Amino acid sequence: MQRFSSTGPATPPAPVGEADNASKTFGETRALIDVTLDVRAGECHALVGRNGAGKSTLVSLLTGLQRADRGTIRLAGAPAPSLADRGAWLRRVACVYQKSMVVPPLTVAENVFLNRPVGNNGALVDWRRMRADAHALMLEWGFDLDVDQEASTLTVEQRQIVEIARALSIGARFLILDEPTAALEKAAVDRLFERVHRLREGGVGVLYISHHLEEIYEICQRVSVLRDGELVLTGEVADITQGQLVAAMVGSAPPRRATEIEASAGSAKLGDTRLDVKGLNVTSRSGSVYDVDLSVCAGECLGLVGLRGSGSSTVGDAIVGLVKRKAGSVEASGVVGYVPQDRHQRGFVPVLGVDENLTHAVLGRIADRFGVVSAGRRNEIAEREVHRLQIVARTLDQPVVSLSGGNQQKVVVGRALAAEPAVLVAINPTVGVDVASKEALLDAIAQARDSGVAVLLISDDFDDLRICTRLLVMVRGRITTSFTRPPWDRQLLISAVEGLEVAV
Amino acid sequence: MAEQAVEAKTAAPRTVARRDLRLVVVNWFRELTLVPVIIVLMIAGAIVNPVFLTTSNLINVAEGGAALGMVVVAESLILLTGKFDISLQGTFGLAPLLGAWLVAPKASEGLGTEWSPWLGLLVVFLVGLAVGTFNGFLVIKANFNAFIFTLAMSILLTGLQLGWLGGQTVYNLPEAFIYLGAESWFGVPVSVWVTIATFAVASWFLRYHRVGRAMYAIGGNLEAARAAGIRVDRIRIGVFMVASVLAAVGGLMQAGRVTAVTAGQGSNLIFSVFAAAVIGGIALEGGRGRMIGALTGVILLSLVTNILTLSNVSSTWIDAVDGAIILIALGLAKLIGTERA
Numbered sequence: 075m076q077r078f079s080s081t082g083p084a085t086p087p088a089p090v091g092e093a094d095n096a097s098k099t100f101g102e103t104r105a106l107i108d109v110t111l112d113v114r115a116g117e118c119h120a121l122v123g124r125n126g127a128g129k130s131t132l133v134s135l136l137t138g139l140q141r142a143d144r145g146t147i148r149l150a151g152a153p154a155p156s157l158a159d160r161g162a163w164l165r166r167v168a169c170v171y172q173k174s175m176v177v178p179p180l181t182v183a184e185n186v187f188l189n190r191p192v193g194n195n196g197a198l199v200d201w202r203r204m205r206a207d208a209h210a211l212m213l214e215w216g217f218d219l220d221v222d223q224e225a226s227t228l229t230v231e232q233r234q235i236v237e238i239a240r241a242l243s244i245g246a247r248f249l250i251l252d253e254p255t256a257a258l259e260k261a262a263v264d265r266l267f268e269r270v271h272r273l274r275e276g277g278v279g280v281l282y283i284s285h286h287l288e289e290i291y292e293i294c295q296r297v298s299v300l301r302d303g304e305l306v307l308t309g310e311v312a313d314i315t316q317g318q319l320v321a322a323m324v325g326s327a328p329p330r331r332a333t334e335i336e337a338s339a340g341s342a343k344l345g346d347t348r349l350d351v352k353g354l355n356v357t358s359r360s361g362s363v364y365d366v367d368l369s370v371c372a373g374e375c376l377g378l379v380g381l382r383g384s385g386s387s388t389v390g391d392a393i394v395g396l397v398k399r400k401a402g403s404v405e406a407s408g409v410v411g412y413v414p415q416d417r418h419q420r421g422f423v424p425v426l427g428v429d430e431n432l433t434h435a436v437l438g439r440i441a442d443r444f445g446v447v448s449a450g451r452r453n454e455i456a457e458r459e460v461h462r463l464q465i466v467a468r469t470l471d472q473p474v475v476s477l478s479g480g481n482q483q484k485v486v487v488g489r490a491l492a493a494e495p496a497v498l499v500a501i502n503p504t505v506g507v508d509v510a511s512k513e514a515l516l517d518a519i520a521q522a523r524d525s526g527v528a529v530l531l532i533s534d535d536f537d538d539l540r541i542c543t544r545l546l547v548m549v550r551g552r553i554t555t556s557f558t559r560p561p562w563d564r565q566l567l568i569s570a571v572e573g574l575e576v577a578v
Numbered sequence: 579m580a581e582q583a584v585e586a587k588t589a590a591p592r593t594v595a596r597r598d599l600r601l602v603v604v605n606w607f608r609e610l611t612l613v614p615v616i617i618v619l620m621i622a623g624a625i626v627n628p629v630f631l632t633t634s635n636l637i638n639v640a641e642g643g644a645a646l647g648m649v650v651v652a653e654s655l656i657l658l659t660g661k662f663d664i665s666l667q668g669t670f671g672l673a674p675l676l677g678a679w680l681v682a683p684k685a686s687e688g689l690g691t692e693w694s695p696w697l698g699l700l701v702v703f704l705v706g707l708a709v710g711t712f713n714g715f716l717v718i719k720a721n722f723n724a725f726i727f728t729l730a731m732s733i734l735l736t737g738l739q740l741g742w743l744g745g746q747t748v749y750n751l752p753e754a755f756i757y758l759g760a761e762s763w764f765g766v767p768v769s770v771w772v773t774i775a776t777f778a779v780a781s782w783f784l785r786y787h788r789v790g791r792a793m794y795a796i797g798g799n800l801e802a803a804r805a806a807g808i809r810v811d812r813i814r815i816g817v818f819m820v821a822s823v824l825a826a827v828g829g830l831m832q833a834g835r836v837t838a839v840t841a842g843q844g845s846n847l848i849f850s851v852f853a854a855a856v857i858g859g860i861a862l863e864g865g866r867g868r869m870i871g872a873l874t875g876v877i878l879l880s881l882v883t884n885i886l887t888l889s890n891v892s893s894t895w896i897d898a899v900d901g902a903i904i905l906i907a908l909g910l911a912k913l914i915g916t917e918r919a
Contacts, residue, residue: 160807175805177798179865180791188795188806191788198786240806 087114088151090248090279091136091167096145098131105131107303108145113248113279118270120290120311121283123300124323124480124508129283132300133250136281138163149248168241169250172506176233178226183208185225186240211243216272231262238269242278249273250281253506255289259381260571267293287316299323323509345372348528349393349410349497354402356392361385363392364551366402368530370497375520375529377542379571382534385551387415390501390532408496411435411527413487415501421486427471429456431485435493459488462521464514480511487515491522498522501532516541534571536564547571609859612874615910619881627888635884637766641835643880644769645670645759647873648828649847650854651773651780652821654872657855658784659814660797660864661717664728664848666825668735669709671844673826674833675739677702678748678755686750687743695754702826709735710822714815732848740841749838758827759834769831776824781869789813797864854879857907878907 089112098106106128113119123129134140135147138157147154155162176185183205191197192204208221217235225236234254241249251270255263270280270293282294290297291311299307299322307314307322347369354366363385370376380386391397393404394412414420422431433440433452440451456470463484467477474485487503500519504512520541523529531542539545545557547570555570623630649666656663681698682688693701713731717724753760761768784790795803796810804810833839858875860867882903886896 164807173801174799175802177795177802177865179798179861180794184791188802189788189792189808190806197788199788199791201786 087116089113089148090115090150091281092148093132093136093142094146094148096132096135096142096147098135098140098143104303106135106142109300109303109305110145111298111305111308113281115247115277115279116274117296118274118280118282118294120294120297121281121300122287122290122297122319122323124510127300127323127508128303129300131303133169133252133281133283136248136250137167137169164241165245167248167250168237168244168246169252170234170237170241170254171252174233176225176228176236178224180225181221182219182223182225182228182232182236183221185236186211186221186243188240190244207243208239211239215239215242215269215276217269229262231258231266234266235269238273242273247278248281249278250283252283254282255284255286259383261381263289287319290319291316320509344374345526346407348372348407349530350403350405351389351393352403352405354389354392354404355400356385356388356397357400358385358388358391358397361388362551363388366548366551366553368546368553370528370530372496372526372528373523374544375523375531375542377539377545378530378532378548379539379545379567380532380534380548381571384548384571386532386534386548387501389548390415390499390530393499393530406497409493411490411493411495411498413490413498413500413503415505417483417486422474422482422489424475425473427469427473428460428465428467428477428485429453429470431474432456432459432488432492435489455492459492462491463488463518478508478511480507483507484511484515484518487518491518495527498527498529499532500529502535502538503531503533504535504538512537536562536567539567609868609871610874611859611910612857612871612878612907615907616874616878616881619878619885623881623885623888626885630885630888635888637770639880639884640770641767642883643876644767644773645828645831645835646847646850646854646880647773647876648776648831649825649851650858650872650876651776651869652824652828653848653851654855654858654860654867654869655780655793655817655824656821657860657862658797658864658867659793659817660800661724661814661818662728662852662862663713663717663724663818663821665709665713665731665735666821666851667844667846667848668732668739669706669822669825669844670829670832670847671739671839671842672735672829673702673705673709674829674843675743675748675839676705677830678751678833678839679742681755682748682751687746687748688750695752698752698755699830702830703823706823706826707819710819711815713822714818717818718811718814736845739843743839743841745841747838747840751833751837751839756830756834756837759831760837761834767835769834772827772831777869777873784869793817794865797861798866850879853904853907857904879904 092112093109095108095110096106097104097108109128109132111119111121111132121129121132131140135142138154138160141157149166155166177188180188186208187204192200192207205221211217212219212221217239219232219235225233228236238249254266258266267289270282273280282290284290294311296309297307297311297314297319298305299319301323307318349370351366351368354363356363361383366385366389368376368378368389378386378389388397390412392399393406394410423434429452433455436455437447440455441447453470459465460467460470465477465484465488466481474482477485483503483506487500490498490500498519503519504515507515516538519529519531523541523543531538533539539562543560545562545567546553547555547557547567549571557567620631629635649670652666653662677698679689680691680693680701681695683692684690709731713728716722717727757768758772759767759769763771784793792803792808792813795806795808796813800810829844832843854875855867855872856862856875857878858867858873859871882900883896886899891899
């Protein structure tokens with residue numbers, strides 16, 4: 075297939091995007107300090123760092139949403155256009171964010187050519203030409219997508235394709251992917267990697283932001299690490315071990331884990347059964363469930379592992395009554411604490427403070443018999459949870475919306491723990507948070523387990539599984555495999571999750 | 579680079595299918611959900627009163643629907659971009675009133691200035707434009723909540739209308755001023771022709787013009803529209819302006835039809851406007867809906883009003899029946915079209 079002659083393999087890779095000694099300060103926070111980084115044509119360059127390390131700031135400078143205080147940004151070898159000239163930025167660089175940038179009621183073709191003339195007349199839409207061009211674009215880059223499909227029906231993966239196709243059709247050859255795999259199942263991730271490979275062959279330079287370090291080894295050639303606004307490491311992926319990467323991200327923390335996931339067998343001896351699910355059947359768009367039986371004892375942490383769409387999160391929603399059961403029974407003794415999958419939608423009330431959010435599940439306990447809330451008792455509980463989860467907030471009443479993602483998630487988990495539950499159901503409790511927050515979250519849940527809470531941890535992040543004492547794997551709505559003795563073998567686990575037959 | 583990209587595209591095989599027929603049919607079906615309801619209503623009307631199916635009555639229905647239709651087009655345009663304007667009914671009353679005031683003689687409650695009717699028409703247009711500009715800037719630029727702001731505007735405009743007129747009616751208006759609402763072409767009122775043309779132009783514009791498509795993008799995902807370089811604020815303010823002018827023209831039709839401007843012109847109109855737009859498939863949350871659907875909504879409501887009048891329902895009960903029928907239509911629309919109401 076014919077590609078663009080200017081970016082053929084013969085020419086040495088030129089940078090498609092560069093930051094040269096770029097600095098950015100917000101108030102008293104130095105978000106970015108003298109960062110120098112370049113992304114070359116045909117390369118996939120990983121950008122990693124904990125939340126708050128400056129990744130978002132760097133992206134906003136590279137995409138022209140903000141101006142660097144000092145230093146320069148260069149795109150396709152030329153100085154960056156002025157911030158006001160959005161069109162010029164869009165022709166050089168595009169970022170696929172986690173939040174959707176497609177317009178749901180419009181078709182795929184229209185989304186690809188959003189606000190751009192197709193055909194001869196600039197003011198009128200030539201529908202036939204637009205559809206043909208969109209189709210040709212999909213063919214050219216090997217994207218498998220119906221251009222007449224309404225965007226509201228697209229999956230996350232397909233939505234990413236639309237946004238990538240849009241950038242490519244404008245002419246941008248510098249693509250920033252911001253945690254593209256966060257909401258994808260394994261097969262979709264593999265297809266994404268194939269697409270990234272094809273983009274590289276086509277001369278596109280990709281800046282790849284991810285929390286999943288394994289992915290970086292799979293598709294990236296170089297990696298840069300940001301910590302506290304500074305570039306602490308940059309180099310060829312092949313020369314850097316995972317341990318070194320983690321060390322660079324965290325600073326001083328020791329590197330951890332290899333092929334096995336260490337997991338404690340659980341210190342407390344098991345108590346009586348706290349959660350008992352029998353013959354659970356649920357029909358759901360986010361993954362149906364068939365004949366699931368499981369039970370969790372006090373002091374135990376049962377891990378329920380499955381790909382997105384496998385029904386694992388539906389089990390959690392069904393236990394707390396958020397989705398309707400078609401058949402089966404759920405019995406829980408005592409209060410059930412719940413950490414929902416989508417923290418933004420169900421996790422917290424953005425404008426309310428840390429203290430109020432932490433105590434939403436225990437309003438009855440902090441109010442007197444006339445319903446009047448005692449500030450003292452609220453603070454007491456809030457302070458306990460802030461301490462337990464190491465929540466970083468300026469004040470107890472700081473609105474949760476202004477916290478970092480990791481701290482927001484700590485508030486969500488804290489809210490569930492504040493109720494002193496007998497059973498804790500947590501769905502992906504560490505999704506999208508930095509390494510340090512992850513540690514704090516998992517430690518807090520492990521503590522709850524050891525103090526006799528029955529924990530059901532539903533996750534597709536293998537790092538979470540180290541606090542589990544037992545694992546069940548779900549594939550296409552059914553429980554297929556059970557792991558009872560830690561440590562967990564990654565290979566076996568991946569095979570089981572992928573639906574392969576595994577002898578345990 | 580961009581030119582090369584186009585080159586590569588034209589070289590690629592054009593295996594893309596013509597429009598997916600199934601999809602086209604589904605879309606039309608969704609838009610025309612109300613057609614069976616309208617047919618049932620026609621049959622019911624014919625049974626209730628033999629007068630219903632006469633040409634003069636049907637023209638009467640169309641004439642009544644014309645003024646409403648103008649405001650429905652106006653509101654639909656704003657709804658598509660994700661906002662709404664309650665004060666369109668105030669403009670519907672106040673704009674023609676100010677125009678009529680300046681052209682009517684003192685004896686028929688005018689100001690006595692007796693301006694040329696053409697100047698009067700210009701005033702109607704300018705009042706619409708001014709109200710729309712004001713609303714647009716304050717809702718979009720100053721970020722006032724559309725609901726409470728346009729509600730307050732509506733109360734203000736209607737209040738001015740009532741206060742200035744003091745319960746009187748401006749009548750004896752010159753022919754040119756009421757031409758739109760009083761004259762006919764080929765036996766059909768001019769207002770009906772104009773409203774049909776307005777629906778057609780709006781429909782075409784929304785489908786084929788860049789700005790029309792941008793309106794859907796703005797209502798469908800504001801951030802994505804902005805990121806794509808669409809001048810989001812400019813278009814949204816422009817839509818407010820156009821909508822208010824359309825409402826003013828609708829008011830002119832109403833004034834022409836009764837050859838006068840009453841103190842109550844436009845009162846409570848906005849409820850029918852929202853009802854027609856929403857049962858016609860215009861989504862309140864923006865980005866979804868078509869003019870053809872809104873048109874069926876207007877036809878349905880006009881038929882209901884007419885049949886109620888013909889069936890001798892006591893005038894004090896008409897509102898209640900009207901409301902009940904709108905609720906039923908909403909229920910039907912929800913049942914049949916997936917994304918409605």
